[in-house]
Amino acid sequence: MAAITTDQHGHGGHDGDPNVNYLNNTRGIWSWIYTLDHKRIGLMYLAAVIFFFIFAGVMALLVRIELLTPGRTIVDPDTYNRIFTIHGVVMVFLFIIPAIPASLGNFVLPMMLGAKDVAFPRLNLLSYYIYILGATFAVISLLSGGVDTGWTFYTPYSTTTNGAVVLMVLGAFIAGFSSILTGVNFITTIHKLRAPGLTWSRLPLFLWAIYATSILQVLATPVLAITLLLLMLERTLDIGIFDAHKGGDPVLFQHFFWFYSHPAVYIMILPGMGIVNELIATFTHRKIMGYRAVFVSSLALALFSFLVWAHHMFTSGMSEYANMVFSALTFLVAIPSGVKVFNWTGTLYKASIWTASPMLYALAFLFQFCIGGLTGLFLAMLAVDIHLHDTYFVVAHFHYVMVGSTVFAFWGGLHYWWPKMTGKMYDEKTAKRVFWTVFVGYNGVFIPQFVLGSRGMPRRYYDYLPQFQTLHMVSTFFSWILAVGLFWMLFMFIQSLRHGKKAPRNPWNSAGYEWGAPSPPPLENFVKQPVFTRGPYDYHLATDAEIAED
Amino acid sequence: MIHLLTSLSLTPPPAAFDLPPAISAESPDVDWLYNMIYYVSIFFTVVITGLMLYWVRKYKRQKGDKRFETPHYPRLEIAWTVIPCFFVVFLFHAGFKAFMKQAIAGQDALEIGVRGQKWFWTFRYPNGREENNHLYVPVGHQVKFVISAADVLHAFYVPGGRIKKDAVPGMFTTLVFTPNVLGDTPVYCAEYCGAPLGYPEPALDGAPHGGHSAMMAMIHVVSQEEFDKFVKEGPKKPEGISDADWGKKLYKENACITCHTTDGSKGTGPTWKGMFGHNVELNAGLSGGMGSTMANEDYVRESITKPQAKVVMGFNPVMPPYKLSEKQVSAIIEYMKTLQ
Numbered sequence: 001m002a003a004i005t006t007d008q009h010g011h012g013g014h015d016g017d018p019n020v021n022y023l024n025n026t027r028g029i030w031s032w033i034y035t036l037d038h039k040r041i042g043l044m045y046l047a048a049v050i051f052f053f054i055f056a057g058v059m060a061l062l063v064r065i066e067l068l069t070p071g072r073t074i075v076d077p078d079t080y081n082r083i084f085t086i087h088g089v090v091m092v093f094l095f096i097i098p099a100i101p102a103s104l105g106n107f108v109l110p111m112m113l114g115a116k117d118v119a120f121p122r123l124n125l126l127s128y129y130i131y132i133l134g135a136t137f138a139v140i141s142l143l144s145g146g147v148d149t150g151w152t153f154y155t156p157y158s159t160t161t162n163g164a165v166v167l168m169v170l171g172a173f174i175a176g177f178s179s180i181l182t183g184v185n186f187i188t189t190i191h192k193l194r195a196p197g198l199t200w201s202r203l204p205l206f207l208w209a210i211y212a213t214s215i216l217q218v219l220a221t222p223v224l225a226i227t228l229l230l231l232m233l234e235r236t237l238d239i240g241i242f243d244a245h246k247g248g249d250p251v252l253f254q255h256f257f258w259f260y261s262h263p264a265v266y267i268m269i270l271p272g273m274g275i276v277n278e279l280i281a282t283f284t285h286r287k288i289m290g291y292r293a294v295f296v297s298s299l300a301l302a303l304f305s306f307l308v309w310a311h312h313m314f315t316s317g318m319s320e321y322a323n324m325v326f327s328a329l330t331f332l333v334a335i336p337s338g339v340k341v342f343n344w345t346g347t348l349y350k351a352s353i354w355t356a357s358p359m360l361y362a363l364a365f366l367f368q369f370c371i372g373g374l375t376g377l378f379l380a381m382l383a384v385d386i387h388l389h390d391t392y393f394v395v396a397h398f399h400y401v402m403v404g405s406t407v408f409a410f411w412g413g414l415h416y417w418w419p420k421m422t423g424k425m426y427d428e429k430t431a432k433r434v435f436w437t438v439f440v441g442y443n444g445v446f447i448p449q450f451v452l453g454s455r456g457m458p459r460r461y462y463d464y465l466p467q468f469q470t471l472h473m474v475s476t477f478f479s480w481i482l483a484v485g486l487f488w489m490l491f492m493f494i495q496s497l498r499h500g501k502k503a504p505r506n507p508w509n510s511a512g513y514e515w516g517a518p519s520p521p522p523l524e525n526f527v528k529q530p531v532f533t534r535g536p537y538d539y540h541l542a543t544d545a546e547i548a549e550d
Numbered sequence: 551m552i553h554l555l556t557s558l559s560l561t562p563p564p565a566a567f568d569l570p571p572a573i574s575a576e577s578p579d580v581d582w583l584y585n586m587i588y589y590v591s592i593f594f595t596v597v598i599t600g601l602m603l604y605w606v607r608k609y610k611r612q613k614g615d616k617r618f619e620t621p622h623y624p625r626l627e628i629a630w631t632v633i634p635c636f637f638v639v640f641l642f643h644a645g646f647k648a649f650m651k652q653a654i655a656g657q658d659a660l661e662i663g664v665r666g667q668k669w670f671w672t673f674r675y676p677n678g679r680e681e682n683n684h685l686y687v688p689v690g691h692q693v694k695f696v697i698s699a700a701d702v703l704h705a706f707y708v709p710g711g712r713i714k715k716d717a718v719p720g721m722f723t724t725l726v727f728t729p730n731v732l733g734d735t736p737v738y739c740a741e742y743c744g745a746p747l748g749y750p751e752p753a754l755d756g757a758p759h760g761g762h763s764a765m766m767a768m769i770h771v772v773s774q775e776e777f778d779k780f781v782k783e784g785p786k787k788p789e790g791i792s793d794a795d796w797g798k799k800l801y802k803e804n805a806c807i808t809c810h811t812t813d814g815s816k817g818t819g820p821t822w823k824g825m826f827g828h829n830v831e832l833n834a835g836l837s838g839g840m841g842s843t844m845a846n847e848d849y850v851r852e853s854i855t856k857p858q859a860k861v862v863m864g865f866n867p868v869m870p871p872y873k874l875s876e877k878q879v880s881a882i883i884e885y886m887k888t889l890q
Contacts, residue, residue, distance in 0.1 A: 070758065077745035077760030150742050156719060157702040161744060162866065244720020250703060251718060285611070287620045290627050315705060315714045315740075317723040320653050324646055331638035335631060342630045345598050346623070348605040352615035355606060363606065367599050374591035377638075381587065381645030383580045386652065387569075387712040390705060390740040454568040454584075456709025460742040462760030539617040 021423065021520040036121035037523060041128055042107030043421065046414075048132065049103055050490075052094040057486065059087035064445075064479040067472045070464055077462040081148040082163075084460065088151030093172045094135050096406060097264065100271035101217075102131070102182055104413045105210050107421055109186060111514035111521065112204045114195025114530035119188040127181040134175030141167035150460060152261075155242035155253040159234045166232050173228040176221045179267075183217030186210055195513075197532035204512065204536045205281075205288060208295035209274025212302040216263045216270075220306070224260035227253070251316050258309035266305040269401055270298055272365070272409030273340060279362035279412050280344055282510040284351035285547075287537035290343040297336030304332050314382060315389050323382055330380040337373050341366065356508065357431035361412025364439050368404030372397060375450065390460075393453025396446045404442060411438070411489070418493065419507045423520040424500030430492045437485030444478025504549035511542040573710040573735050573771060575728040579648040580712040587641065652713055655694035655726045662687070664697045666704030666717035667870035668743060670753040670805035671767040675781050680873060682803050683754045683767040685737070687729050688777035695725045700870035703741045708769060710735035717741070729771040739765035746808045746818040753805035764808065787877065797885025800878055809869070812889050819869060820862040826850070826886040831863040850883050 022039045032040055063084050066073045075083070106124065110117050118124050141147060141164040149158040149165060158165055190203070190211050203211075230241055231253070240246025242253045277288050288294055310318060310326040344366055355363070375397040379385045388394060419425055448471040453459075457468050464472065506515040513536050517525050534541040569581055662685065663674030673685045687693050697706050699717035707714040711727040745761030752764035772780070787796050801807055809819035820830070829842045830849075843849055843860060852859055857869035874882070 072749055072759070076747070076749055077763070078747055080760070081742075081745050081762075148744060154703055154742070157742070157744060160702065160866075160868065244718070248720075250720070284609075285615070285617050289620050289623075293627055293631075316716050317718050317721055320650065323649070327646060327649075328642050331642050334638050335634055338634050339627075339631055341598060343627075345601055345605075346626075347620065348602060348609065350618075351605070351609050352611045352617070353606050353609050354611040363602060366602055367595075370595045370598050371591075374587075374594055377587050377591065377641060378584065381583060381641055383645050383648030383652070383712070384584050384587065385645075386649065386714050387580055387584070387709070389714055390707070451568050456570050456707075456738070458707060458738050458740040458763075461758065461763035462745060463758030463763045465736075465758060538619070540619045542617070 018518070020522065021518065022523050023423070023520055025523050034125075036117070036125055038106050038110050038117050038121065038124060039421070039521065039525075041124050042103050042105075044128060045098060045106060045131070046103040046421075048135070049095050049099045052090050052135070053099075054490075056087050056090035056095060057483070059083050059090070061479055061483055063087060064476040066462070067464070068476045069473075070466055070469055072463075078148065080462045081150075081460075082146040085147050085150055086142060089138065089147070089168060089172065091402075092151055092264075093175050094131075094138065096268045096402060097175075097179060098131060098182075099410050100275065100406070100413065101186070101210055101213055101267075102127070102178075104275070104410070104417060105186065105206075105271060106182075108417060108514050109189060109207060109210060110193065111420075111517055111525050112207055112512070112536070113189065113193050114198060114513060114526065114532060115189065115193035116524040116526075118185050119192055120185050123181055123185050127178045127185070130181065131175055131178035134171045134173070134178065137167050137171030137174060139171075140164070141171060152257060153228075153231060153253075154257075155231070155234070155250045156244070158231060159242060166235055169228045169231055173225055173232075176225050176228075179217045180221045183214035183221075186214040187218065190214075195530050195532055198513075201292075202532060202535040203295075205277035205291070205294055205298075206271075206274035208298050209270045209277070212298045213267050213270045216267050216302055216305065220260045220263035220267070223256065224264075227256035227260065230256070251313070251318070254313050254316055255310065258312045259306075262309040262312065263302075263305040265398075265401070266301055268406045270301065272406035273298065275409040275413040275416070276344065276362045276365050278512060279358050279409075279416055280347055281537045282416070282508050282512060283354045283356060283359035283362070284347055285354075285509075285511075285539045286347065286351050287535065287539070288343055289346040289349075290339070291537070293339050294343050297339045300336040301333065304329070304336070308333060311380065311385075314385050327380060327382045327385075331377075334373070334377060334380070337369075337376075341370060341373065354508075357428060357435055358412045358416035358508070360432065360435045360439075361408050361415065364435070365405055365408045365412065368400055368408060368443075372400030372405055375400065387456075388453055390458055391453035392449040392457045392459055395459050396449035396453060399446050399449075404446070408442075414493075416508065417514075418496070419503030420514065420517075420519050420521070422497060422500070423503050424496045425503050425507065426492055426496035426500055430488075430495075434485055434489045434492055437488060438482060441478050441480075441482030441485050445475050445482055448472075448475045506547065506549055509547045509549065511539050511547055512536045516546070569712075570709045571731075571735075572712070573729055573731040573733065574712070575730045576648070576651050576726075577710075577712045579651065583644055583648060652726050653724075655724070656692050659692040659694040659726065660688070661694050661696060664695050664706050664717065665700055666697070666706065666739065666743075666765070667700035668702070668805075668868065669739070669746070669761045669765040669808050671706070671737060671739075671765065673767075677781055679781060682805070685767060685769045686772055686777055686780045687769060688774040689729055689732055689771050691774065692726060692728045695727075697723045697725065701868065702743050704739045704743050704765065705741035707738045707740035708735060709738070710769075714740055729769070732771050732773070735769050735771070737767040737769055739763075748811070748815065748817055750808045750811070750817065751802065753803060753808065761808065787881070793881045793884040794888050795885075796878075797881035797883070800874075800882055801885060804872065804874070806882075819865055822886050823889050826883070826889070833861045833863050833865070833867075847883055850886065851879050854879060854882070 022037055066075055066080050144164045147163045147165050147168045233239055234242055240248045242248045242250050281288055308330045311330045314323050452471045503519040505519050665672040670682055672680055672682050674680045697715055697717045699719045704717040713725050713727050715723045715725045739762055743762045754766050757764050757766035809817050811817045811821045812823055814821050814823040825845050830845050831842045854872045858867045861867045
């Protein structure tokens with residue numbers, strides 16, 4: 001019984017020519033600039049987000065070098081403030097928010113649905129150019145002096161400081177529309193373009209995660225847009241919404257900002273969790289334990305994320321009553337997060353586990369998400385948060401969630417779908433060495449930062465007391481190991497493009513729907529309309545031919 | 551259960567792991583919670599990572615592995631959903647209870663005004679005395695901080711007391727703590743507030759550089775007698791130094807040093823070198839062109855008490871207003887006269 005009715009012998013192209021695929025069916029720069037193919041748009045996003053990741057990563061290295069010694073190490077305080085602001089703004093708005101949904105999501109979402117493309121291919125391309133436009137404004141802002149507000153743009157600092165704040169905010173404002181349009185596109189695609197046999201209860205968990213993310217993008221991003229618009233008006237017209245001297249309220253800005261930016265944390269983490277579901281299922285050859293519980297927790301996290309924004313503001317001067325309510329609501333987040341961790345771990349029990357390089361990233365995710373999640377309990381607890389708020393403990397906590405979880409999942413997903421996207425394999429032995437370098441480097445950077453924070457080292461500090469130096473030095477030293485690992489990974493992928501072995505259809509022996517298409521897929525993904533007769537994780541129903549390499 | 555667990559905090563807490571030495575009566579509750587959740591976190595991380603590593607090794611894929619449907623364990627799933635619910639309710643309650651101790655002041659609390667501005671702290675005592683960057687508090691007496699900001703957001707953070715609260719322009723926020731250990735403990739600014747140009751000296755000796763990170767003060771927990779003696783003394787000129795030298799001292803203590811250089815180099819504000827007694831060009835105000843003015847005694851006084859009135863051309867109106875005594879202003883003027 002063929003669950004995935006496709007040509008399993010790598011026939012590509014509309015003519016059935018196996019050598020014609022989405023990468024070579026049309027040629028020339030214009031065929032990419034005007035492309036409506038979700039796979040090419042996904043690759044274009046991938047190139048852009050990797051560029052911004054490297055750029056903002058170099059900024060992080062500069063921050064770490066400045067903190068190597070107390071006092072002045074390489075730059076002045078003002079320059080330091082601009083550097084960490086660039087790091088934050090670019091990482092959040094130009095890298096991590098679009099990273100998984102817009103690049104990997106764009107590529108695999110229609111394939112996992114058995115569809116030819118997303119519901120609105122033109123809108124998809126428009127989203128990309130809106131994102132590029134937003135990024136352009138951010139870059140212009142950097143060229144005209146940069147911004148020293150931190151990525152949170154808190155008023156009244158952001159309305160009174162020098163620098164190209166309006167341009168930078170405009171960039172984030174514009175990039176937000178890209179996020180909204182991508183969300184609308186994906187929601188519609190999941191509702192309308194599922195192949196015959198793809199019921200909601202068979203929907204891949206990555207798509208449940210993308211679905212929850214898209215809802216957040218559509219509902220939360222407009223709030224950011226309005227907030228940033230008000231900030232621009234405040235700066236240019238001096239209207240006084242956030243200015244205490246004119247009867248405004250600086251704390252109001254924080255409420256507006258976090259009403260978006262807390263859900264944005266889930267816009268970042270949910271797709272990462274989605275990838276980990278795919279990786280664990282493929283490399284254990286079984287369905288995730290408690291499939292239903294896992295997607296319900298995705299939706300629950302999406303819902304709760306709208307109710308906890310003010311836990312970023314326990315010291316802001318909000319009433320004690322508000323603090324109490326938001327602390328209680330924040331603890332709700334622990335339940336679905338815990339359920340997911342328990343289910344992922346439980347899936348390993350009596351499974352058939354292959355620790356290929358993508359799986360290593362998934363296992364590292366599990367370990368690091370534990371740390372990120374459990375340190376969240378410290379911060380949800382009011383009395384303890386008061387001490388830890390705005391210290392390096394918070395910096396380490398959110399980097400464990402953002403990098404240790406989301407970005408590790410992104411790297412895992414990139415390794416996992418790389419053969420499908422490029423038609424080339426990378427060197428597995430190198431990939432494992434890269435993984436261990438990145439893993440050791442990453443944890444070495446951020447574990448000392450928890451200790452720094454507990455000892456009372458505030459964040460966004462240019463200089464510090466000598467008692468903090470040892471830990472700062474350790475953190476900086478490991479940041480170089482992490483950097484070596486990441487450039488090695490980049491080099492490995494470039495080598496794969498140039499000299500990589502040809503990828504088989506299904507190198508990871510997965511039962512996932514997207515692996516039914518040839519590597520790389522033809523223009524419209526599948527040779528014939530697929531009909532799904534089993535779930536994407538029903539390994540006990542999948543035939544040997546389906547999970548074979550070719 | 552909740553009562554039992556929270557009453558444990560009344561017994562001496564275990565040594566605080568990686569927390570700074572506690573100096574207040576409210577700290578042990580926070581430390582107890584921190585340690586408890588710390589060990590819980592270690593336990594879960596070890597169990598989950600341990601199981602993960604053990605199973606990955608034990609169930610390594612072999613050739614010819616049969617592929618089974620994942621079994622369901624409904625009771626286990628319900629258990630790991632429901633049991634954490636009770637645990638987080640306990641955490642919430644315990645955290646809230648300890649938090650409220652630092653939020654509600656008793657009737658006889660000593661009220662200390664705290665004002666944050668770029669980039670130093672000003673403390674005001676009940677008798678009206680103000681002092682920069684050094685705060686004296688009596689040991690064993692509950693203190694209520696009433697916190698405000700003159701320019702942008704700051705945050706009053708005392709790691710030794712486990713307390714932190716934002717200083718917000720246009721509102722007063724409060725914090726409570728009861729110092730119970732004699733000695734000094736630092737105050738940091740924990741809400742980002744920018745940096746001056748260049749690399750000026752911080753207002754407090756020994757503090758880090760760089761604006762936000764340089765905004766450090768010192769709390770001195772002293773005996774009641776010492777405190778009473780300190781508060782009664784007005785701001786006095788130190789014995790045996792000239793007015794100009796006192797002005798130089800005030801220049802540093804009031805953080806003038808972070809924005810105004812004395813060697814002619816560029817700063818956030820105009821340099822004081824060669825300023826006094828010369829004409830300065832002014833920024834155009836709302837009322838139109840201001841032209842220039844003589845930087846004389848009257849101009850310096852006005853610029854200290856109402857800094858936005860006449861801003862030197864090329865600089866932003868970012869200086870907070872100062873409340874200095876007649877004598878202090880005169881001393882600063884004497885100091886400026888020496889910078890020709």
